[in-house]
Amino acid sequence: MNQSETQDFSKLPSLGTTIFTVMSKMAQEFDAINLSQGFPDFEPPEALIEAFRYRLSAGHHQYPPMHGIPALRTQIQKKVARYHQVFVDPETEVTITSGATEAIFVTVQALVRQGDEVVIFDPAFDAYAPAVTLAGGTAKHLPLTGTQFEIDVDALTRAVSPRTRLLIINSPHNPCGGLIAQAVLEHIADLADKHDFYVLSDEVYEHMVFDGQRHVSAIEIPALRKRTFMISSFGKTLHATGWKVAYCVAPPTLTVEFRKIHQFVTFTTHTPCQWAIADFLAKDGGHVEALPAFYEKKRDLFKALFEPLGFQLTLSQGTYFQLANYSAIPALRGLTDKDCANTLTQKFGVAAIPISVFYDRPPQDQRLIRFCFAKDDETLRQAARRLETRLNERRKL
Ligand code: PMP
Numbered sequence: 001m002n003q004s005e006t007q008d009f010s011k012l013p014s015l016g017t018t019i020f021t022v023m024s025k026m027a028q029e030f031d032a033i034n035l036s037q038g039f040p041d042f043e044p045p046e047a048l049i050e051a052f053r054y055r056l057s058a059g060h061h062q063y064p065p066m067h068g069i070p071a072l073r074t075q076i077q078k079k080v081a082r083y084h085q086v087f088v089d090p091e092t093e094v095t096i097t098s099g100a101t102e103a104i105f106v107t108v109q110a111l112v113r114q115g116d117e118v119v120i121f122d123p124a125f126d127a128y129a130p131a132v133t134l135a136g137g138t139a140k141h142l143p144l145t146g147t148q149f150e151i152d153v154d155a156l157t158r159a160v161s162p163r164t165r166l167l168i169i170n171s172p173h174n175p176c177g178g179l180i181a182q183a184v185l186e187h188i189a190d191l192a193d194k195h196d197f198y199v200l201s202d203e204v205y206e207h208m209v210f211d212g213q214r215h216v217s218a219i220e221i222p223a224l225r226k227r228t229f230m231i232s233s234f235g236k237t238l239h240a241t242g243w244k245v246a247y248c249v250a251p252p253t254l255t256v257e258f259r260k261i262h263q264f265v266t267f268t269t270h271t272p273c274q275w276a277i278a279d280f281l282a283k284d285g286g287h288v289e290a291l292p293a294f295y296e297k298k299r300d301l302f303k304a305l306f307e308p309l310g311f312q313l314t315l316s317q318g319t320y321f322q323l324a325n326y327s328a329i330p331a332l333r334g335l336t337d338k339d340c341a342n343t344l345t346q347k348f349g350v351a352a353i354p355i356s357v358f359y360d361r362p363p364q365d366q367r368l369i370r371f372c373f374a375k376d377d378e379t380l381r382q383a384a385r386r387l388e389t390r391l392n393e394r395r396k397l
Contacts, residue, residue: 012130019126019357023341027351033383036341036351038174038320040374044240045280045287052276064271066263068096068247071278076247079281079288083206084217086225092252095259096274098266099244100204100233105131106265107200107229107248108166110257112137116165121151123175123358125202128168137165141360147314149176153187164197172205172215172318175358175370179209179317182216189223198254199224204233204246205319207288210296213317219249226251229258234277236320237288239374243273295320295373298380302373305384309391320374323355327367331394341369348390350383 007013016022023036034041043049067073073090080088088094097103104127112118112135120128122141132139142159145152151169160167167188171180192199201218209215218228233246250258280287299316306322307313310329316322326332332340337354345351352369356362373380 012133015130019353023345023351023353026342026345030346030349032345032349032351033379033386034351035371035373035375035380035383036345036353038372038374039241040239040320041379042239042376044238045285047283047285048238048240048276048280051279052272055272055275055279058275060271060275062271064096064268064274066268067259068094068269069271069274069278071282072096072274073247075278075281076249080219080249083215084220086217086219088219088249089252093249093255095248095250095255095262096269097246097248097262098269099235100202100231100246101127101244102262102266103229103231103246103248104128104200104202106258106261107231107250108132108137109135109261109265110254111135111166111198113165115163117161117163118166118168119156119159119164120168120360121170122360123149123355124168125170125174126358129360132166139360140164143359143363144173144176144178149173149178151180151184153184156188157191160191160195160197162195164195166198166200167192168200168202169218170202172203172209174205174319175321175353175355176323177314177316177319177321179213179215182221185216185218185221185224188218189221192227193223197227199228201228201230203230204236206232207237207291208295208320209292209318210299210315211317215318227254229254237291238277238280243270243277245269245273245277298373298375298377301377301380302371305380306371306387309384309387316373320372322371322373323368324352324371325367326369329391331391333367337367337369340367344369344387349386 020037027034073094076094077088077090108131114136116137117140118132118137119140121144129139206215219225219230230249235241311324337356341352341354352371355368
């Protein structure tokens with residue numbers, strides 16, 4: 001099919017393969033250390049794997065309830081009460097999904113009608129905008145601003161209107177590592193009440209928050225609770241991205257609409273994985289509480305290794321990602337972020353993600369790439385050693 005035929009045929013003509021797949025494939029091809037795609041290179045907790053083995057051998061092979069097994073939904077109720085001091089009804093407000101990706105898609109399909117506007121903050125996780133397009137809506141992209149990539153509340157106030165159906169927020173933020181402050185959430189709540197729009201709050205990194213800060217969930221703000229779909233993912237929390245078990249918390253009337261779509265997208269989510277996670281959470285071995293310190297140490301190691309190479313970092317406050325500005329590195333500074341990521345992967349042996357791909361309209365001359373530090377300490381050290389060697393070779397040329 002040529003380009004104009006594709007333009008006519010495709011529902012998403014300008015979309016290619018997601019950058020995460022592209023960079024991971026390139027990393028494999030060039031034998032690069034993969035700090036691009038967001039997944040740990042270490043194992044999930046042994047108790048989780050044990051629970052999975054047990055559940056696999058205990059006859060859990062058939063369809064679970066469409067909205068998830070009760071034992072897991074009850075654990076989510078407890079988890080939400082513990083970390084956010086919010087009561088949710090596991091029967092009418094919690095739905096287990098096959099990854100947060102499914103929950104995002106389902107939320108958008110459940111809400112967005114032909115011609116509705118959806119506000120998205122760029123740089124944004126790449127699953128949001130295509131879901132809006134497929135639902136017949138229009139994505140309105142607003143840039144995050146400043147070195148901390150924050151929401152500009154004045155620009156947001158100007159951008160929303162009665163045409164706004166949905167606002168998508170993400171905290172802790174991929175790729176920037178920022179958190180949305182409670183005051184900003186309260187401002188969003190006022191706007192949502194005024195214009196009657198809903199909120200998709202992508203909180204998949206909710207348990208990875210550093211420097212003694214606390215992640216404030218959108219559902220902690222009472223005025224947002226009644227209009228928010230809060231999405232979290234066990235893939236991130238339990239170092240098991242391949243399990244694809246996540247959940248959506250939303251008020252009963254919204255959950256009814258959510259489940260109407262969910263039942264015909266995946267219907268249900270992998271039964272033994274749900275049981276294993278429910279068992280693991282019920283035992284409460286302290287895994288979740290330990291996550292902030294666990295990842296903060298890795299972030300600090302990343303900083304100690306990568307700043308001396310010339311990368312300038314605005315320290316990540318949450319997630320397992322770190323943005324790095326490469327404009328002070330002579331061998332890289334002239335390159336666009338895509339060329340920089342390609343060069344690092346193909347010639348330097350370390351894969352990263354360019355940031356421009358997370359924008360509808362990328363800012364000119366932004367020299368930022370994203371590294372994932374959810375890796376064994378030795379992997380991070382090896383990556384830094386490789387970069388140091390290659391940068392030194394370049395300096396001698
Ligand atoms: N939202 C964000 C911000 C993410 O970074 C990711 C995973 N990269 C997802 C959603 C999707 O999560 P899952 O793997 O559970 O589908």
